[in-house]
Amino acid sequence: MVELGALSLHLGLLLVLPPLLLGIITKTKSIAAGRRGPPVLQLYRDIAKLLGKGAVYSKTTTWIFRAGPIVTLATAVGAGLLAPLVGPAAPLAFAGDVVLFAYLLGLGRFFTMAAALDTGSSFEGMGASREAAFAALAEPTLFMVLAILCIPARTPSFAAAWAFLPTQEWISAHPPLIAAAAALFVVMLAENSRIPVDDPNTHLELTMIHEVMVLDHGGPDLAFILYGASIKLFLFASLIVHILAPIPAGPAGLPVFLLGVATVAVAVGIVESTTARLRLLRVPQFLIGASVVAALGLLVLIFRGTP
């Protein structure tokens, strides 16, 4: 458990910052394309506007459709309480928190997919099926990344992993972390439906993955979905920052953290500006490639010995 100040800082960052990240990505893409683009704070306005609206539900749907966005947002916030933001410790830290982190996101995904199937639309079924396929392939990679982080500390916990190594020799003492960061970046792109796995801006339902699953949601429900998705992206970005540059606790860590997360967002923007989306049939190869990178990191870790 952490004290009250750190807890409120964690909650504040977790609840306020995420939509900004998507703003930075969009801005990066706009600049790269030579456009001015929407304001960085656009997503906050979208969410506020949607929260003020009513809702329209399909006659086919049941309570599952209404529960989907709620569970997605709740699990994203819940996972946010387990992941470290500023400093190595999260408000809820225990042996096994890394597993709970991954599985809470899985619970959210389960309900998003179920809500999509609840509409009876074959487009949404298509999206759910693709999401299920890519998530199942990304999951082993995520766990290999977690293994690289946690095995030296012998405790599957974020706090233990970051308490284990001295800050200054982080990367040099532990090269598999580079593989972990690279693999996690790919998992982040896949889990958050970014290019090259999915295109968040596509306008053709046939090619969508995540967007098509939420076609029928509107009003506050859509606001929850957008907000939850931004939190998920924020959590992955902050994990990547933690892997590449350990963040000291307290006020000293805050600027490092903000700068780091913004950098990850810019990197996603650059990737999205410079690569095209992969054909659907190629996505599994991309994801398996990432798992090979993570497995390589693990092999180095095991056979070179832990630091």
Added chain:
Amino acid sequence: MHSISLTVTLVSLLVLFGSALSAAVARSNRAALAVGAAGALLGSVLGLAGAALAMLTGTRVDSTLPWDLPVGNLRLGIDALSAFFLLCIFVVCGLAALYGVGYLRGYGDRRRLWPALVAFNLLEAAMVLVVLARDGVCFLLAWEIMSIASYFLVTFESERDEVRRAGTTYLIASHIGVLILFALFALLGRAAGSWAFADLVRSGTLGGSSLCFVLALVGFGTKAGFWPLHFWLPDAHPAAPSHVSAVMSGVMIKMGIYGLLRVLTFLGSGPVWWGALVVIVGVVSGITGVLHALAQHDLKRLLAYHSVENIGIIALGVGLGMLGAHYGNAQVAALGYAGGLLHVLNHGLFKGLLFQGAGSVLHATGTRDMSSLGGLLRRLPLTGGTFLVGAVAISGLPPLNGFVSELLIYLGAFSGAGALPKSASAVALMVLPALALIGGLAAACFVKAFGVVFLGEPRTTAPATAHEAGPAMRTAMATGAVVCLAIGLWPAGAVRLVSGAAEQLTGTDTSRNLGPFFSITLAATVVVALIALIAALRAALLRARTVQEATTWACGYAHPSPRMQYTATSFADPVLMPFSHALEVRTHGGPPEGPFPIEAHFEKHLGDMAGERVLVPLWRRFLRLNSRMRVIQSGRTQLYLTYVLVTLVGLLLWQIGGSFGG
């Protein structure tokens, strides 16, 4: 008799046998149902009390009852391992018996029900006896009753062709398994000079015997459904009435796990490759099980393949426990065994729940084919809700019970990967991505199963006129769902159920090594509270606003029909695609041809990879080998007489040589 818990359990055994007998002579379906189900329920409640008592007091007794058979006395006993498996048997069978009251009534007067009731109670009693047996002969006898009773349950609807086939396959498979177990116990008994388990443990002459270990793994693995010995399972489990499928999948296959663990107490922890082999069996069973499940469109067959997957997960835990025990690492051993054992209970609970849900669907619509179902959540709200609980639990997701046991196995794998020597740590490390992949694929499979059956629009008229299950069935499903949730929210209590058995297997105090359960409860509570908070926020936001009803957005197409919804097969296709080389996918038909296509059809089937790539080729080779023996079978009587003569002369010579030599 030394212990109250054993006495209570024996009384429950008597109740089960007695009610089976009375059901057999009952005059009407109604009487048979009343006697059989009441006996099963009473027996389960009594037995549960006995098992709980044994757990609370840490009872460990062996007792010998006089028995006038040439093979010796009847030895029964109870210890922590037995008590835990008794708990699983009584919980799952009790709920299934309750459910069965409503389910069997659905058969109406079309058939006599007493065989199902008698066989059910015999099956439960035989499983109890397997767990209580403290003697090889008694164990094998009980094992045989269990196999035969379940055979009669599998073939209950014997007028159907595929049911009879499934029954025969099952009977053959279980007897191949029994044959191997006979060999195992013969070896063990000869070495120890006795078949009593206490002597087998004490003598230790075959401790570390790899032959015995392999025999146990294959013999018990056939019952448990380890890949590739699971070939009978996807046919047999769906063929039985649904409450029996719940018992077979939920606890009967776990008797294989119990047997393996019991034999390990005779053999000791053995060389390191034993544990590694069990982990590898677990990885292969888990992944192939869930992949085959994904490809199914028969709801009960899908669930049966998931039993192969979950047996794999249990094997992962047991294998980790064996590795930990081999290296004397108490933490890895405790986490592995406790995780595997708790998954035995958890799988019994959620698989029972899911089979019961499938039974209600079958009861309500008359079909198990997912592609003709859909939209059932409106018509079967309780079945749908409890099926959802089971689906989330079997996917290993929090805050339900499947997560707790998988978390223990994850923790064991993480600490094993860090602490064990290199080769063993690589094996432990393999568990992490394997379990993650299994979890991801299971979630995909159950989103599919739940979504296609319960969500969307009815695909045919059958689900459109369905009705909810009766009160007995509803009570059983609701109770199962509540227990799943309780274990998920309060894992500290659930782990106390397995800690005694884990202690017995590891020989160390496990309480220090088992998990951060308060934090799990806290985190799960926080998430549930967040869900409530956000739901309240949504309700408050929408209160004063317009909430309209409309049709689903069909992307501009004006006349979608329910048949156009995504089906089970289409949902699973992209998930299976990366694995298609490893699977036996067969397709028939193709897209419509020509400018004016008249009709087109497309079918897709998934054959069982174990059968088609491993067992059938092996069997062919075996036959070819045996066909060489044909040369001695000419069919001429003279030749056979010559064989007799040659044999007699040979025996005579051997006898003479022996007497001279001696």
